[in-house]
Amino acid sequence: MTPAAPDHPRPRSPLHLFIAFTVLALQGFGGVLAVAQRELVDRRRWMTREEFVDAYSVAQLLPGPNVVNLSLMLGDRFFGWRGAFAAISGMLFAPLVLVIVLAAGYNQLAGFPAVAGALRGMGAVAAGLILAMALKMLGTLRRNPLGPALCALLGLTTLVAVTVFRVPLAWVVIGLGTAGWCIARWCIARQEGARR
């Protein structure tokens, strides 16, 4: 991530970061990414659109929740580890308290058939949201140097390994991830060779 242009506004203090990220997180129903873009880029102008895309691609590549990694990078850029901590705490603290209160309430209300039904309905919607997200992710593979056939092979192998054979995730990520990395290195080398 390149440093912000000098005319960019910046947060005044780690506390300011904490408050901004709390406000942002509390608006993020069903995902925070879109809200983060609007608040940090369009409204507060702490990052340019390009910086946001840059930070997000790095955040995606690393393990951990993407929006948490994104908060961390932005906070770190302004105030070092104190900023990183403030941004992550803002992103997580208020929503965490809220969701735990909801979970505790659910444990007491679960006896009511209407509540159980509501949760079942929400569960079905949650499943639909995840499946739709998977379909959207499918679109980003179009520009993958592996090409459609190898992408489909790797993706389907992952799906079958996890759902049918219940292979532990560590083996899937290490095994298929390494395979994917090796194949991708070969594909990229070949494409760059062909370009010369």
Added chain:
Amino acid sequence: MSSLPLADLVDLFLRFLMLSLLSIGGAMSTAPEMHRFLVAERGWLNDADFTTAIALAQAAPGPNVLFVPVLGFQVAGVVGAAAALLGILLPSTLLSLGVSRWGAQRRDAPAVRAFTAGLAPVSVGLVFATGWLLSLPFIAAPEHRLGALALIAATMAVTLKTRLAPIWMIVVGATVGALGGV
């Protein structure tokens, strides 16, 4: 929700600590493994508990990673929630801080590009697997199958075709469910 012996809490914490480093593409990609550990291996939660945790985290505002402390809460109360959240976040956060400082400038190196390119199809496969595992309890229960499948299909169609905020779909799902439609 029950209290858990300290040894089991430590076990949960260490398990999530390890999962943290595998959560490429977000914490949701580790959901199948958490399901395997909490439901199949230990029997601390059942399928319905697991789906509820994800539904609650989706319904509430904030990052989706918050389904992880809800799982911990269902297993062992507030202490379980803290163990699960710290476990899933500490390693990935420290690693991300280190790597992002070490060099965003190396992003164009072939080895780094191959890393993203090779892992992307695996991540997509994992998200599909999560969607499948979340749908499974509905498909397995004949009395809920039809309504739930209709709701899943409708959610997918609305998500892909419109820009409607997910909260409204959650509200519709909750209403339909409360009225006995699922």
